[in-house]
Amino acid sequence: MSDPERQSPSPSRQDAGLWATLAKTHQAGTVLPRHQHQRGQLVFATRGVMLVETPQARWTVPPQRALWVPPQHPHAIEVLSTADMRTVYCQPVLIAGCESFTRRDEVHAVVASPLIRQLVLGLFEQHFDHTTRHLMVSLLLRTLQHTPCLPTHLPMPASEALRTALAPLLTHHQWQLPLHALAAAAAMSERSFTRRFTAEVGLCFRAWRQRARLIASLDLLASGRPVKTIARTLHFESAAAYSASFRELLGCTPNAFRQGQTSDDGGAGL
Structure with a gap:
């Protein structure tokens, strides 16, 4: 190459x-x-x-x-x-x-x-x-x-069918799409989609989607958008829910991350 x-x-x-x-x-x-x-x-x-x-x-x-x-x-x-x-x-x-x-x-x-x-x-x-x-x-x-x-990496499935089904989420932030719609896009039953997704990615789909939303928010934070707007765009229940999930994964709040800072206790656990 x-x-x-x-x-x-x-x-x-x-x-x-x-x-x-x-x-x-x-x-x-x-x-x-x-x-x-x-x-x-x-x-x-x-x-x-x-x-x-x-x-x-x-x-x-x-x-x-x-x-x-x-x-x-x-x-x-x-x-x-x-x-x-x-x-x-x-x-x-x-x-x-x-x-x-x-x-x-x-x-x-x-x-x-x-x-x-x-x-x-x-x-x-x-x-x-x-x-x-x-x-x-x-x-x-x-x-x-x-x-x-x-943990700013997002594991991806190897099969083209699953990658195609995930494209609307990653490209257009359509995080609200139900599981049956994603399974249909992959030409699978919900059960087969769930089983194959976990086997290929190493995470269940629910955990993967949560991680994917948080990682997608990094670009939105860099663009200067308010935390409330980001939470709404990524379909979190509230700005507080988004901030709590962000801190759990990345060890700091979204605003602290945007400012290039991390809490003293956050870095040690990453």
């Missing part, structure tokens, strides 16, 4: 051999079709929200989060709101040399802590020499290992 970011050198791109960086702004609605890189990459944006999809799951990545994608791991990226991406690529030999980075072979989201943010952005500062930036990349990989792994 091709690498859609491969292009001629520019001031926004630097390749130091074992690591490389790319700064690029993508407009809302941009889709980078499924592809894979020979290098591992840390997907991060200083502005905007991205949806990263692998064959197994989807991750919503707002500016408060970063996503590690291992080498040779197929993924697609959809830009939900105009994003200023700052991507760091690492050669497999550099990744392998960081033995403490035990999650290096897993796609996972982490908190974009002040340290991670400054390390990433510092790699784009030309006043740091090559040796210093190499040390920064190595420290970045080690920091990822000690940063909480966050």
Whole structure:
């Protein structure tokens, strides 16, 4: 598969051999079709929200989060709101040399802590020499290992029938659709739909839908919409119900998340 970011050198791109960086702004609605890189990459944006999809799951990545994608791991990226991406690529030999980075072979989201943010952005500062930036990349990989792994991923079914049935929920926020309508869209009985969904996803449909709504709300939060409006759009019973569910999954309130903050007790449990 091709690498859609491969292009001629520019001031926004630097390749130091074992690591490389790319700064690029993508407009809302941009889709980078499924592809894979020979290098591992840390997907991060200083502005905007991205949806990263692998064959197994989807991750919503707002500016408060970063996503590690291992080498040779197929993924697609959809830009939900105009994003200023700052991507760091690492050669497999550099990744392998960081033995403490035990999650290096897993796609996972982490908190974009002040340290991670400054390390990433510092790699784009030309006043740091090559040796210093190499040390920064190595420290970045080690920091990822000690940063909480966050539940912003949404497992997806493998079968096309189930994915097609879920499309109205994920694309048009039709979360109120009853189970029998979804089963019909998949050409299954309700019982078969429920059984197959749980087998493929690892969650019952009710739990998956709750998680999907909360993760979908990350993009709405980034757009600046009021919490009450988001709760209504995603068919929560009330803003309070939405906030309580959000805190249970992400360890902070929607407004705190929007401000890039988490409670002291919330981060430890993620």
